Amino acid sequence: MTIEFPLERDHVELHHLLKLTGVCNSGGAGKAMVASGAVTVDGVVELRKTCKIHDGQVVQAGDVVIRVAAVP
Template identity: 65%
Template sequence: MPSIDFQLERDFIELNQLLKLAGLCDSGGAGKALVASGVVRVDGQVETRKTCKIRAGQRVEVGDTRIEVAAG
C-alpha cells in the first residue's frame, strides 16, 4: 500500500483539500466528489463529510493509498 506523509501546517485541514494537496485529485471539487463516492476512509471508517476536519495523527485511506497526517 503506497503511503504519503503529509505535514500539517495548521490545526486541521478539510478532507477535500487534503486529497487535493496530497495529489489524489485535481481540485477541491474533485475531492468532494471522491468523498461523496464513499471510497474515502478516515481512521478506518468511511467518511462522507466532504469538509471534515483532519488533524495530526489521523490516517486517511483512498483505495490502496494511505495518507499519514503529522504536525508540521
Template identity: 65%
Template sequence: MGERVRFELEGEFVELNQLLKLVGLCDSGGAGKALVAAGEVRVDGAVELRKTCKIRGGQRVECAGVVIEVVPGGSG
C-alpha cells in the same frame, strides 16, 4: 498494501477534500468532494462522507489504495 504518504499539517487541521488535492489524489477540491461523496475515502478506518471533515495530526486517511499519515506541523 498501497502507497504511504506523510502529510505535515501547516495549521491545526486540513479539510478532507483539500487534503486529497494536496497529496495529488485528485485535481481539485471539487474532485475531492466527489470522492468523499462516493464513499471512496476512509478516515481512521471508517468511511467518511463529510466532504470538509477536519483532519488533524495523528489521523490516517485512505483513498484509492493510498494511505495518508497526517502529522502535526511545526516540527521544523
C-alpha cells in the same frame, strides 16, 4: 502507496487534503470522491467533504494511505 502529509495548522479539510496530496486534481474531484464513499478516516468511511483532519489521523483513498503529522 503511503504519503506523509506535514500539517502546518490545526487541521485541514478532507477534500483539500486529497487535492494537496495529489490524490485528485481539484477540490471538486475530492468532494466527489468523498461523497462516493471511497474515502476512510481512521478506518471508517467518511462522507463529510469538509471533515476536519487533525494530527495523527490516517486517511485512505483506494490504495493511497495518507498519514497526517503536525509540523513541530
